[in-house]
Amino acid sequence: MVEVFLPQYLPMLIPPVPWLRNNLGGHLTLRNTVMRIRGSRLQQEMLDAADQEWGEGRGPGLSRVYDALNSLGSTAWAINQDVFRVVETVWAWGGGVCDIPPKVNLPLPRDLKPGFRQHRHAPGQLQFYLRTRRADISRMQKKNRELHSLRCDMEYKLAIAREFVKEPRFYFPHNVDFRGRAYPMHPHLNHLGADLSRGLLQFAEGRPLGEHGLFWLYVQAANLWGQGVDKLPLWGRVKWVEDHLAQILMTTRGSHGQVAYWWQAENPFQFLSTCFEIHKANASGDPARFVSHVPVHQDGSCNGLQHYAALGRDFSGGHAVNLCPTDRPQAGGGARKPRTPDRACIHASNQPSNQPDLLMCHTLCAGLDRKLVKQTVMTSVYGVTFVGARAQVGNRLKERGFEDNQFMYKVSCYTAKVTLECLHEMFQSAKHTMHWLSECARLIAKEGHSVMWHTPLGLPVVQPYRRKDRQHVRTLLQRLVLVENNDDLPIMKQRQRTAFPPNYIHSIDSSHMMLTAIACQQEGIDFAGVHDSFWTHAGTVERMNELLREKFIELHQQPLLEQLLEEFKRLYPTVDFPPIPPKGTLDLDQLRQAAYFFS
Structure with a gap:
């Protein structure tokens, strides 16, 4: 019961045990x-088989995955004392700033809405106001429940920070999910967390800034x-x-009138941490010579x-996502195709003045920016539907x-429709590759099998999506849901x-991160990875930039889709798979000069 309900996966004060087998490390x-x-028996058997293959010298097994996890786990961390003092002060004040939730619940409405008394005799007025009041109370109660959860999470983070604030170094052992993405085992205060968690953490080992280190600190502050x-x-x-250096320096001194400047940043606590360092x-x-x-x-x-x-060698799409050298970063859309704001403006100009769509289009023209459609652009690669967008x-x-x-519903529908249209036009190769992957999975699932493959680093992956058998058990304290999850259930x-x-795609980007982590460790560079964000x-930013580009090219110079199709044919010999879509003309060697590939 203790192992199930009270896990004690805290940070370690000594380096983690190196991974040697899938259950040892x-x-x-x-x-x-x-x-x-x-609960997948098949997944466990494939991991055991990979370990046995490595132990008997018949192949690399999971050795490179273990090397990457050991590299990530060997990075030493410490609590940022300056940011910790600020967080403790704000929490003592009562919270309610940036990511820190307020300590006090929102007040529930006690009185009926203004105007009730003079209209209380109107037909249906009493029911209307009572219904409105009940809805307001329900909404406020929901927000207060959410605030309670946020306060609990905040207390967990602060408890860990208080416990480790005096420690010169601690470590996060890592393992992977079923796709191969690496995560720290400690769940509460780690570098994969939100802005507050990231701002509270820093590298335990310092390094001199060197000739260009201050430049990259400035870039970090702007980002x-x-x-x-x-x-x-x-x-x-x-x-x-440089233009705002005076405000940044005054923020770190806590000068009157400037203490709230860092609150305006999109990532305030990480921004504050960088301001202190600058x-x-x-x-x-x-x-x-300053040790950062x-x-x-x-x-x-x-x-x-x-x-x-990169998989489809799509030149147009690669240019739009900074795989080619450019003078300015391309934010998921270049000048080659009409973007969503441009489409909205064109639509607005073509609308008669008495059309209701005119207001919607003008609203988009005035308020549509990257943030409004960023999530849709990012998740389009993961198969987001029109309803989801x-x-x-x-x-x-x-x-x-x-x-x-x-x-709002009408604006959302129009924006989602135009955004997805623009993405499909710009990323034709991505669309074809995604359709090919979906069709292969459909054919495999039609035969009653889970989709299985190996990542480029040899990690076996089994998709765990099966119909679960759930049983609800009510106790005096809570309701428990018992879920049976095994390979005998229908997919x-x-x-x-x-x-x-x-x-x-997640298995590919995790492989890229792991290859970069191994390369950085071999050169003595401290490295931490948050999926597609490398730290x-x-x-040492410039050298890491060179390594991550080299590893991306090395990864995609392999015939990944051809290897995947060959593995599918071996695992599912009765399935007739479609041919791989034709590839474009993108030259991956240009990536070495692409300044904004990672920036």
Whole structure:
């Protein structure tokens, strides 16, 4: 019961046990497995077979996966003392700032709405106001329940930070999910968490900034500020920081009137951490020799689309996601095709003045920006449907204060439709590759099999989507749901088909991250990976950039789709698979000069 309900996967004060087998590694005494398996006997058998193959010298097995996880786990972390003091102060004030939830619940409405008394005798007025009041109370109660959950999560993070704040270093053992994506085992305060968690963490080992380290700290500050600054050319981001250096330095001193400046950043606590580092580097008198501990991120540009463009050698799509050298970053859309805002403006200009669509189009022209459609662009590579895209846009509109549900629904439908059309036009090769992957999965699921494959690093993957047998058990304290999950249950054919393209891309991008982690460890570079965001010291960013580009080219120079088709034919000999879509003319060697591939 203790192991099930009270897991104790805390950070480690010593380096983790190296992974040697799929059930040997990670923590010293706790039970660990290299993959988070959902009761799949077949998945476990494939992992055991890979270990046996490696042990008997018949192949590499999972050795490279283990090397990557050992590299990630060997990175030492520490609590950022400056940010920790700020977080503790804000929490003591009562929270309600940035990612910190307020300590006090929202007040429930007690009185009927204004105007009730003078209209209480009108037909249906009493029922209307009572119904409205009940809806308001229900909405506020839901928000308070959400705040309670956020406060609990906040207390977990602060408890871990308080416990480890005096420790000079600690470590996060890693394992992978069924697709091969690496995650720290400790769930609460780690670098895969939200902005608050990331701001509280820094590298335990410092490195001098060197000749260009301060430049990359400035780029990091601009990226974390966001609000369009992160889409400027690199020199433009540095100039923005230089123009705002006075506010940044005053923020770190806590000067009156400037203490709230960092609150305006899109990632406020990480921005504050970088501001402290910039202040210390400039105050040292010799920034090149200043020893920096703050991780600097290099994020992929629509990473899923980057992999699709590389798989299909799609020149147009590759240009749009920065696989080609450009003077400015391409934010998922270039000048070659009409973008969503342009489509909205064209539609607006073609509407008669008395058409209701005119207001909708003008609303889009005035308020449509990258943030509104960012989630749709990012998830399009993972098979997002029109309904899902509409819901994503609707959520962004709610965040911006839209209250008219009917108008918001119409704007969401139009925006989702135009965005998906533009993406399909721009990423033709990605569309064909995604369709081919879906069709292969459909044929496999039609035969009653789960989709299985091996990642480029040899990790076996079995999609776990089966119809689960659930039993509900009520106790005096709570309701438990017992889920039976095994390989004897019937598969979910639709889920097997729709989930395969994103899962396959996830297995490819995890392989890229692991190859980069191994290469960085071989050169003595501290490295941390958050899926498509690679972290290192400011002084080693340039070398990491070279390595991650080399590993991306090395990965995609392999015939990945051909290898996948060959494996499918071997695993499912009775299935007649369609041919691989033709490839384009993209030259992956250009990637070495693509400044904004990761930036």
